[in-house]
Structures are given as C-alpha cells and as structure tokens.
Amino acid sequence: MSTGKGPNKQTGYNGRRVDWPLVFLIVVTVALGFFFLYTLLQGIKKPEEVKPPRVVQLLFSEWLKNEGNPNGQQEALRLCMAYGRYETDTLAQNALEEDTENFLYVLSSRESDRVASSYAVERVADGFVEIVLYDAEGEPMYPKVAMAYTLDEQGLFITDYTIGRLQPFSTRDEEYVKVWN
Amino acid sequence: MELEDRNPGRSLLIFVLVLLDIFFAVAGYILSHQDAVSSDMGTYAVYLMYNFQDVNELPERYSTLQKYVTEEAWEKLDLDGDFRAINAYYKFQAQTSQVHTLLHDDGIVAYRLVNPYILAQDVWLFTYDIDDGAIDNVHEYKMTSVRRGQEGVW
Numbered sequence: 001m002s003t004g005k006g007p008n009k010q011t012g013y014n015g016r017r018v019d020w021p022l023v024f025l026i027v028v029t030v031a032l033g034f035f036f037l038y039t040l041l042q043g044i045k046k047p048e049e050v051k052p053p054r055v056v057q058l059l060f061s062e063w064l065k066n067e068g069n070p071n072g073q074q075e076a077l078r079l080c081m082a083y084g085r086y087e088t089d090t091l092a093q094n095a096l097e098e099d100t101e102n103f104l105y106v107l108s109s110r111e112s113d114r115v116a117s118s119y120a121v122e123r124v125a126d127g128f129v130e131i132v133l134y135d136a137e138g139e140p141m142y143p144k145v146a147m148a149y150t151l152d153e154q155g156l157f158i159t160d161y162t163i164g165r166l167q168p169f170s171t172r173d174e175e176y177v178k179v180w181n
Numbered sequence: 182m183e184l185e186d187r188n189p190g191r192s193l194l195i196f197v198l199v200l201l202d203i204f205f206a207v208a209g210y211i212l213s214h215q216d217a218v219s220s221d222m223g224t225y226a227v228y229l230m231y232n233f234q235d236v237n238e239l240p241e242r243y244s245t246l247q248k249y250v251t252e253e254a255w256e257k258l259d260l261d262g263d264f265r266a267i268n269a270y271y272k273f274q275a276q277t278s279q280v281h282t283l284l285h286d287d288g289i290v291a292y293r294l295v296n297p298y299i300l301a302q303d304v305w306l307f308t309y310d311i312d313d314g315a316i317d318n319v320h321e322y323k324m325t326s327v328r329r330g331q332e333g334v335w
Contacts, residue, residue: 022191025198032205039212095331102328123308125286127334130308146306146324148284148291148334162335164327166306168320 052121052129053155055080056147060119060131063103067115074100082157106163107133109141116141127151130166143167219311222249223290224282226316227307230260231294232280236273251317254309258319274298283335291335304335 051057059080066072077099086092109115116133123130128148133141147163229246233239243260250258279295283304290307304324309316324335 019191022195025195025202029198029201029205032202032209036205036209036212039209042212099330102330106326106328123289125284125289128284128286128289128291130289143325144322146322150334158330160330160332160334162304162324162327162329162333164304164324166322167325168322 050124052124053151055151055156055158056129056149057121059158063107064116064119064133067117070100073103077103080158082152082159084157085152085159102163106145106165109133109135111141114139114141119145219287220285222311222316223288223307223309224285226250226309227282227290227292228280230258231278231292234277236275249316250319251312251315254315254317254319258321272298 059076062076062079063073066076074096077096081096081099083092083096086095107116114135117136118134118138119131120134121129121131122144127150128146130144130146132144135141143165145163146166147161149161150159151157152159226246226249229242233242246258246260247255273296276297278299281293281295282290283293284291288309288311292305292307293301293303294305295301304327306320306322306324308318308320308322310318312318329335
C-alpha cells in the first residue's frame, strides 16, 4: 500500500512517483536526436567549406601574387617552408633554392602568353591538395596542380612535399581536350 | 492490494521513443560513415580496374565496377570500349598488376602500380564524387612534372 505522503526518493513534492525508466528513455532519445542532427549537418556541409591548411593556402597565394618576381616567390617559400629545421644557414639556403626551382618548374605556365594570377582549390584530403590555376582573365590553366605535403607538429610550416601536374588520360576528359588540343 | 493504474498513453510514448531511438541511432551511424563508404568505393573501383593477376579477369571486374558507377561515369571510363581494353592490355603487357595505395580519402585515391612495364615511381590519381550512392564525375590522372622536397611525400 502506498501512502504517497512525505519525502521519498521515488516521489516528487506532490507525492507523484517519478517514472525513471521513462525519463531515462527521453534523455537517450534527446541525445540520439542531437547525434543524428550533428551527423546530418556534417553530411550536408558544402565541399567549398573544406579548405587546406592556412600555410598551404598562403604558399600558393603568395607565390602567385609574386609571379614574375623571383625574390617575392622565394619569400613565399621562406614564409611557408620549415627551413628553421636545417642545422646550418647554408643547408637551409640550398633547400630554399632547390624548392624555388621545383615550384618554378611545376607552377610556371606551359603557354608563354599566359601567366597564372590566382588559383582555386578543387580537392582536399589529409596532406593533399588539388588546385586549378587561373590567368588574369579568369580562364583555367590546365593541367591542374596537385601537392602532397607534410606539416610540422604545430601545422605551421610545410616540412616536405611532392608536387606535380595532373595529366588526364581519358580522351573524354574536358581537361584532356584543353591540354592537348 | 491496489491495482496499478493502467496508462496506455505511457505505453504508446515508450513505443514511439524506442522507434525514434532506433531511427536516430541507425541513421546517425550511416551518416557518420558516409566518408568511409565513399573512400572505400573509390579504392574498390581502382582495385577493380588495376589490380589483377591475369588480364582475362578484367572483363568480369569491369562488369562489377559498372554496378557502382553512374552511366555518365561508365561512359567516361570507357571500360567496355576496344580502345581502352587494347590500351590496358598493351600497357600492362598481360602481366599482373598490383595497386599500391598512397592516399584514399573521400573523393580521391592516389596510387602506384606494380607491374614490370609501368614505372614504379609514377603516381596515379582517381578522383570522383558520389551521386546517389554511385561513383560519378570521375577523373583519372597521371602525375607529371613531379618535383619533390627533401625526400618527397610520394
């Protein structure tokens, strides 16, 4: 027999019994609801919102801003690459010069009358970025450029890279036509 | 002894809550693994095309791949075209080919091919989107004009 009177762990102030199983079920439902909402919002995040690390964006933007200015381009590399890890200044300088040559080779236009002035990110993955270069008129300059990279522990500097052009090999690819015609 | 009040509303509420829990849990799990599924599909597609012991396996592999790609992607890949078949056959010289994956993420697979007639250091890329559960907007590339830093990443 239940009196329903007085203080009791199982009852509220008015003596009504708290349905703890139901309360638990409601809490679980709310939590799962938030989980579902979170994964849904993550899923509909637009691809443009996924960007490479700031140092990678900075490297390309500073490099292209200094197109035609070798000193400026070297500064872009000095700003973004982890030259501080070299034991001597000579080693760092040698690495800088080699990197300058590498980036000039890959990023220079294949057409003498066109100069890259901007870029757009096409794809991003962990340690990888694919970009399209654009000329001053906003026309894409194929082939695309891709770079795989590693960053230092703080994510502030690029410690190593492999960079190259992406040559499409399907004749049905629009880029193939633009590159080879 | 008092009989406990029957509350059909409570039973209905519990039933609804349990259904919601199952829905949220299953849907949330599926949504949270979309990228992994996408990444696996891309890797699987590359393996179907380029990982084989015998070139005679290719027709069946291509047929399997066709189930996972959109019509537009299938046409672009041109896997049932003579040009592609002949090209692949001569490129691999009927030798086994193995895919060595360098990177696989949502929408991209970077890999090397292990075959006596393909340069081991060459890097290949397969990029794609997923449209309604199928691979679409495919692009295949060979990385050229490659330059590396101190050791290079690939």
